Amino acid sequence: MKEIAIVGFQQSDSVSDAGAVNEVEMIMPVLSRVFQQVGINNAQDVGFVCSGSCDYLQGAAFAFVAGVDALGAVPPIKESHVEMDAAWALYESILKIRMGHADSALIYGFGKSSPGELPIVMSQQLDPYYLAPLWVDSISLAALQARLMLDQGLITEGDMAEVVSRSRRNAMNNPHAQLAGDVAPDDVLAQEMYLSPLRKADICPVSDGASAMIIATVEKAKEWGMPYAIISGIDHCIETHNLGMRDLTDSVSTRTAAKRAGMDAGKVDVAELYAPFSHQEIILTRALGLADDTLINPSGGVLAGNLMMASGLSRIGEVFNRIVSGEVQCGIAHATSGPCLQHNLVTVLEKA
Amino acid sequence: MSEEQEVVTVVKAPVYLKYNFTAGAAPARFLAQIKKGVLTGQRCPKCSAVYVPPRGSCGGCGVATEEEVVLSNKATVQSFTIVYIPIPNNPIQPPYIIANVVPDGANVSFIHLMSECVNEDVHIGARVEAVWKPKEEWAFAMDNIRYYRPIDEPNVPVDQIGKLPVTGLEG
Amino acid sequence: MSQPEVLNQAFELGYTYTRSTGPVIGRFLTELRNRNIVGIKASDGRVVVPPMEYDPNTAEALSEFVEVGQQGEIVSFAWVKEPREAHPMDVPFAWAMIKLDGADVPMIHCVAAVSEDAVATGARVQAVWADETIGYITDIRCFELV
Numbered sequence: 001m002k003e004i005a006i007v008g009f010q011q012s013d014s015v016s017d018a019g020a021v022n023e024v025e026m027i028m029p030v031l032s033r034v035f036q037q038v039g040i041n042n043a044q045d046v047g048f049v050c051s052g053s054c055d056y057l058q059g060a061a062f063a064f065v066a067g068v069d070a071l072g073a074v075p076p077i078k079e080s081h082v083e084m085d086a087a088w089a090l091y092e093s094i095l096k097i098r099m100g101h102a103d104s105a106l107i108y109g110f111g112k113s114s115p116g117e118l119p120i121v122m123s124q125q126l127d128p129y130y131l132a133p134l135w136v137d138s139i140s141l142a143a144l145q146a147r148l149m150l151d152q153g154l155i156t157e158g159d160m161a162e163v164v165s166r167s168r169r170n171a172m173n174n175p176h177a178q179l180a181g182d183v184a185p186d187d188v189l190a191q192e193m194y195l196s197p198l199r200k201a202d203i204c205p206v207s208d209g210a211s212a213m214i215i216a217t218v219e220k221a222k223e224w225g226m227p228y229a230i231i232s233g234i235d236h237c238i239e240t241h242n243l244g245m246r247d248l249t250d251s252v253s254t255r256t257a258a259k260r261a262g263m264d265a266g267k268v269d270v271a272e273l274y275a276p277f278s279h280q281e282i283i284l285t286r287a288l289g290l291a292d293d294t295l296i297n298p299s300g301g302v303l304a305g306n307l308m309m310a311s312g313l314s315r316i317g318e319v320f321n322r323i324v325s326g327e328v329q330c331g332i333a334h335a336t337s338g339p340c341l342q343h344n345l346v347t348v349l350e351k352a
Numbered sequence: 353m354s355e356e357q358e359v360v361t362v363v364k365a366p367v368y369l370k371y372n373f374t375a376g377a378a379p380a381r382f383l384a385q386i387k388k389g390v391l392t393g394q395r396c397p398k399c400s401a402v403y404v405p406p407r408g409s410c411g412g413c414g415v416a417t418e419e420e421v422v423l424s425n426k427a428t429v430q431s432f433t434i435v436y437i438p439i440p441n442n443p444i445q446p447p448y449i450i451a452n453v454v455p456d457g458a459n460v461s462f463i464h465l466m467s468e469c470v471n472e473d474v475h476i477g478a479r480v481e482a483v484w485k486p487k488e489e490w491a492f493a494m495d496n497i498r499y500y501r502p503i504d505e506p507n508v509p510v511d512q513i514g515k516l517p518v519t520g521l522e523g
Numbered sequence: 524m525s526q527p528e529v530l531n532q533a534f535e536l537g538y539t540y541t542r543s544t545g546p547v548i549g550r551f552l553t554e555l556r557n558r559n560i561v562g563i564k565a566s567d568g569r570v571v572v573p574p575m576e577y578d579p580n581t582a583e584a585l586s587e588f589v590e591v592g593q594q595g596e597i598v599s600f601a602w603v604k605e606p607r608e609a610h611p612m613d614v615p616f617a618w619a620m621i622k623l624d625g626a627d628v629p630m631i632h633c634v635a636a637v638s639e640d641a642v643a644t645g646a647r648v649q650a651v652w653a654d655e656t657i658g659y660i661t662d663i664r665c666f667e668l669v
Contacts, residue, residue, distance in 0.1 A: 020529045022376025025408045028416055042414045059371035059536050069407060072414025115371045120609050124367055128540075129548050130573045133365060133660050135609040136631060140618045143601030144631070148620075151599065151644050196602035196639055240579030244620060244628040245571065360544055360552040360658035367538040370608075375530040384528055492530055 002098050005221035005228035005352065008037040009317030011211035014178040014305025017114040018208035023053075023063045026210050027070040027110050034106070034212040038226055042072035046214065047102025049079045050093045052086030052109040053309045056121050067110060078102065085109060085274075086211070087312030087335030087345050091234060093215060103220045109310030110210035118206050118308070126339065127241055141339045142277040143198045145248040150197055154249055155282050157197070161188035163278040164201045164303060171300025178205050178305035204276040204306035211310040213317055218352075229323040229349050233261035236335075236345035243340060251287040254334060254344040258288050261332075261346045265289040269328035271296050272315035274336045276306055283341065284334060298322070312336065312345065319349050378408030381420065383492040389484060391497070393458045395419040404458040405494070424456035424518050425482040427500060428508045431461075434471050449474055453500055455482075457518030464494075468501035477513060479505035479521075547576045550588060556658040560650065561588045562626050569627035573660075592624030593650040594669060599629075602639040611661065617642045621666060634666045641668060 010033040018026060035042060043049050049071060053064045060066075064081050071077065078101075082088045086109025093105035113121075119137035126132045149155045162185050171180035183201075191199040221228040237253035237260070239246050246252075271294050275281035281303075285296060299318045302311045312335025319331040330350045337343040375383060378394060382405045385392040393402040394417035396410035402421050403410065410417055432451035438444075449471055452461035466474060468483070480500040490496045505521060544552060547563065551574050554561045563574030564587040572591055577584055600619040606612055611633050619642075620629035635651070636642045648666035656662040 018374075020374060020377045020380045022379065022408060025376045025378065025416075028409055028414075031414070056369070059369060059373065059534070066407065069409045069411035070414055072412065074412035115373050116369060117607065117609075120607055121369060123609070124369070128365055128542060129363065129544065129552075130660050131631060132367070134611055134632065135607070136618060137607060137610075140601045140603060141631075144599045144618060144620055147599045147601065147644065193602070193604070193639075196604070198601075242571070242575060242579060242628070244630055245565075245575075245579055357553070357556065360549045360556065362541050362543055363552065363659055365540050365542050367540065369536045371534055371536065373532045373534055375532075380528060380530050383530055 003218045004094055004097055004215055004231045005218050006213060006215050006231060006316070006320045006349070007221050007224060007226050007228045008034045008214040009211070009320050010034040010037060011176055011310070011314050011317060012209040013176045014207040014209050014307055016178060016205060016207065018112060021208075023060070023067045023110060023112065024069045026112060026208070027067050027108060027212075030210045030212045031070055031106070031108060034214055038214050038224055040224070043077050043106055044072055044075075046104040046106045047078065048093055048096045048105040049077055050081065050089035050105060050107050052082045052084050052089040052313065053111060054083055056116070056124065057118065057308055058112040058115045085309050085312035085335050085337055087316060087347070088236070088337070090213065090215070090313060090316065090347075091236060091345065094231065094234060097215070097217060104214065104216035106212065106214050107313060108210060108212035109307070109313045111308035111310055112208045113206050113308050114208050122339070138339060139195050139198065139203055141243065142203070142280070143195045145340045146202070146277065146279040147197050149249050149279050149283070152249060155279055157189060158185060159282060160202055160278040161185035163281045164188045167297060167300045167303040170298050171304035174299045174304060176305065177300050178207055180300060180304060198277065202278040204302045207305045207307050209305070209307040209310065211307065211314045211317060213313055227324040228352050229320045230352050231347060232350045233263065233348035234345070235260035236343065238338070238343040241342070246340070248340050249283065251283050251341050251344060254284055254287045254341065254346065257344050257346040258332070261348050263288070263332055263346060263348050265291060267330055268294045268332050270294065270298060270319055270322050270331035271334070272299060272301065272318045272331070273297055273334045274302055274312050274315050276302050276336075278303065280341055288332070288334070295328070316347050316349070323349055323351050376408055378406040378417065382406055386494065386496050387490050387492050389487065389490055389496065391423045391425065391455055391482065393421045393423050393455070395421050401459045402457060403460055404455060404462060421457060422518070423458050424520060426503065426520050427453040427455040427480050427482070428513050428516065429474065429476055429478040429480060430454050430513050431476060432466065432474055447471055451480075451500065453480060454514045456516045456520045459514050461514065464497060465499040466501065467499040474502070475507070477507040477510060479503050479508065545576060547574050547585070550574070552658040555660070555662040556656045558652050558656060560591050560593055560623060562591045562623075563588055570625060571628045572623055572626040572630050589625065591626045595621045595623035595626070595648060597634070597642065597644055597646045597648060598622050599644060600634065600642050602642065604639070612665065616665070619648070619666065621648055632663060632666055634668070636668055
């Protein structure tokens with residue numbers, strides 16, 4: 001099987017409201033930086049392009065098609081899109097390369113969530129007969145999950161506050177973070193309940209922004225001559241849409257995906273986990289069996305800024321950055337989709 | 353189960369979502385000009401194509417467009433269709449024409465209405481001009497231009513449509 | 524280049540869908556209209572409410588309906604102190620996972636309560652029917668504490 005390398009990754013700042021910026025204007029600066037990083041001109045210089053976005057976020061039909069105007073698609077390019085986080089666009093791109101249909105790919109994800117009421121928009125991804133008509137928002141569902149954990153003694157509010165505190169402190173070293181600061185767990189616990197048992201700090205913010213990545217076969221990466229990291233495994237797994245039938249205190253699908261991706265829990269220097277709610281980072285850490293000395297979410301994770309449809313790709317990019325900088329040897333990245341960690345993707349990365 | 357009523361086979365499940373849309377930088381500049389009664393495009397720094405309405409990039413080259421270009425009120429019909437369906441809440445009565453028009457100075461067309469014309473006489477390459485609403489009604493809106501109407505100028509050959517300079521046929 | 528003014532426009536997107544229910548969901552909604560609640564037996568015998576068409580673990584088509592109680596127990600809840608405009612209640616309420624009597628799998632619905640303190644995991648609740656039932660999930664207007 002063809003070994004695949006990540007050669008470039010760039011992301012925009014996470015901002016609460018990008019203002020007068022449309023999707024093309026949001027994507028273009030990130031793309032031009034990732035092209036520059038790899039030393040290529042535009043999408044004509046890669047074999048495949050795949051993006052991840054969701055038009056419901058900003059309520060603009062075919063925003064994802066408008067995004068193609070950022071690519072330089074004349075003459076025509078091979079291009080695809082997933083109505084999912086761009087981590088799944090990466091997955092599609094890897095398949096494309098492994099099938100021999102391309103030797104390199106550009107992947108990007110973008111989301112402008114600020115124009116809509118994101119938790120309510122997300123309610124419409126639920127079962128259209130039983131749940132969507134009730135408008136059960138994404139925060140409320142996560143709150144149900146958190147209380148299950150608390151009631152069963154699997155976590156305490158203090159544990160959740162620790163996650164928030166670490167995120168805020170780690171994010172102080174992340175120039176793209178939206179929420180960062182020297183916040184102690186007690187500061188979090190002093191906050192009033194927002195959607196009990198969740199405090200506002202337990203919930204990722206609503207963010208606008210984009211991220212982009214370039215991958216290639218190892219041969220192509222060597223030809224480009226830029227530092228790269230190896231994707232040694234990637235897999236994803238989904239659970240039933242019926243929340244009542246799932247064990248919401250665990251993430252079975254994450255564990256399965258990690259196993260299939262070939263993750264060795266003893267060999268994870270860094271883990272970037274897509275946990276939009278504080279308690280979910282704990283669920284994921286346990287499901288993956290991460291060791292105590294694994295660095296978890298050194299970027300601050302998505303509690304520091306959540307680019308819907310791009311944050312999953314950014315988790316992979318964050319691990320890539322730490323590997324090529326020499327900070328770590330290996331790591332894993334996790335991406336999620338759906339309510340209460342329904343659908344999970346795990347990527348295993350190694351130093352070249 | 354009660355047999356008195358029919359079994360449910362369908363449900364009405366309407367979804368209404370509210371948004372506060374924000375125009376991008378390029379559209380915002382375009383709309384600010386159109387509020388002043390000026391039609392503008394943006395030129396690609398690489399291939400020189402002029403886009404109207406601008407979205408902030410050249411789709412062909414994938415680069416940002418920034419140079420603002422003032423366009424003519426005169427335009428050429430690139431394509432058109434005669435519509436026999438009324439526009440909801442719009443006083444325009446069918447049959448009416450919607451056309452792709454390319455303003456002089458631009459290289460791409462946009463869709464607008466045509467009026468003050470004999471529908472059957474409208475043709476590709478026909479010369480038209482913008483009819484603006486009264487100044488006091490100008491808003492951040494494309495319909496500051498009420499419609500396009502024919503003008504007495506020679507047809508533009510098909511291979512020249514979308515290539516006229518801002519000065520038009522004389523240019 | 525001058526900085527553009529930020530131009531906003533509020534708008535509403537409407538999708539006026541009518542959905543086919545299929546026989547399983549149709550049966551459940553027909554029963555709701557008659558103020559009954561039915562579940563369905565999964566491959567492992569667990570009673571799932573509302574009923575699913577296929578077993579998520581075995582992919583087996585499910586067909587054995589079971590009437591369940593209109594009372595049940597709160598398995599988990601979330602207290603909404605600031606209801607959103609789209610939410611089914613306009614005063615503070617709880618979302619809850621409710622295991623109905625005779626069911627093995629909890630369903631999600633809203634619970635009316637005066638305050639968060641009044642709600643608890645393990646509390647008993649009872650379905651409250653809408654004044655007019657039409658064969659829709661909101662025929663159960665909410666649950667209330669027993």
